[in-house]
Amino acid sequence: MIWTLGLITLLGMAVIVGARYRTKTSSNYASVAAAEMAAESAVNLAIATALAPTPEQTVSFPLRCRLPGGEHATIMVEEETGKIDLNAASPATLTRFFTALTGDQSRGTRIASRIIEFRKPKAQSTPGAGPAEVRFTTVMQLDQIDGMSPLLFRTALRHVTVRSGRPELDMEAASPATLRLLNVAPKQAAGKRGLPTGGSITIRADISASDGTRFIREALVSLEGGNGRPFVIREWRRGDIDSSGARQERAQGTGPACLRVRDTAAS
Template identity: 30%
Template sequence: MHHHQKGVALLVVMWACTLLAILLGGYAAMARTEGLQARYKFEQTGAHYDAQAGLMRAVYALQAANPADRWVADGRSYRFRFNGAQISVSITSETGKVDLNTASPHILTRLFRVAGEAPEQAAALAQAVVAWRSFALSSEQRRQRAEPYLAAGRSYGPRCGPFASVEELQMVLGMTPALYARIAPDLTIWSGRPRPDPATAPLLALASLPGMTLQHARRLIATRLAGQSGQPGLAVGGGVTHSIRSVAVLADGTRAVLRATIRTQGGRPGSQGFAVLRWQEGEGE
């Protein structure tokens, strides 16, 4: 009986040790996971601020006192190191993009065509964009323009006013997610021009100009960037509104992306130098 009790006691101790080992292992794994998460968050936060520094560097370079030191807002990439991170910044002038509120139907049609749409669909979609942004309409005209949307199962009709954002284009009848993803980087609502500025236009916007093809546009952009990428240069055209994309990559591969649309203030007394019109973190259109 005495030996039986000792055996039971030994078994209980062994089970207790096993349970304790399991608990300690679980706590150790949890502590390691939390430590890794904290380190990732710390590195991600550092990368975010490094990317923000790249964005601020671009704002400064757009307004450099010496024109020869200004960065060119035609989409070329400027690379430099900051705080141990590799920073890559590109700036695109909004005047080089297709303005949803002011672009002519011909430019819109050509944009949809070079993005891969068939001629009939491209023309119909251009008219749908124009119908969406048209204003000063009568109640009957608004009702008529809303009918195709309601027939397609939409709960809304055209705004009958200017686009409030580029993303709003996705609501226009006939716009597909695939087409929107292709053309979104070439669109704006801040240009105010009927056609893109060829000096700063990205590929599809440049190819939408009359007499232009995708092949010709690629050659022009290659010529524009040849031997100048990453170097200061004289800013041509450009206007005062720009989209900036700043990417920071740390030594361990941690990556942060900031995208902002800013309007420079021209050094007006009391101004902050620029105003942010749009701010996005992470990848996207």
């Protein structure tokens, strides 16, 4: 009898614990979904700001603000011309970049050579047909390169593009992190750089909710999308947490309400 009661008690405790776990899991899923929607809203806010008249005079990025749901947003805008184009970058630039990322000259050279080989025109099997042009259509294809570890792939993503078409990146548009990897010193007295009015940009929205949920959404956006469209969103990506960015956000605060910033830019 005692064993039976003990077994029933254990089963009851298991049911209670399981129910609590399922409730917590459902709550976590809901928190992540809410943070994801907030991140996409922040991306749309940045697009609207970029399309507003003379946005560079009223809003500067990184932008730190509060969304209507109470989430804290850090929104960054990165110009694709300031990144290394996988289809157009010179072998020297690719080698220097991947050598810096890997800390190994021979490995960096091998990866650069494989990228050059990947983008070379390939011979077609059809008689009389010219070589087929094979190019990177997205930076996510970088993981197809032999020797590209998952960690190296994720680290390289913030610094590469397929949208600039430049053999050398625009040093004025490059991030300080990219310049450091290329061993280029940023200009000490560089003036404030406004938002571009054309070309492609990556918008990175880093969302922190009050319950501690964190979600980062990145969007590759082409301004002046053509066919009468003011812009085109070419890719959505989920970003990785940048610990240095988190420290900077805590140090500088969360800023004003995001919609107030948007109204200021539009006025």
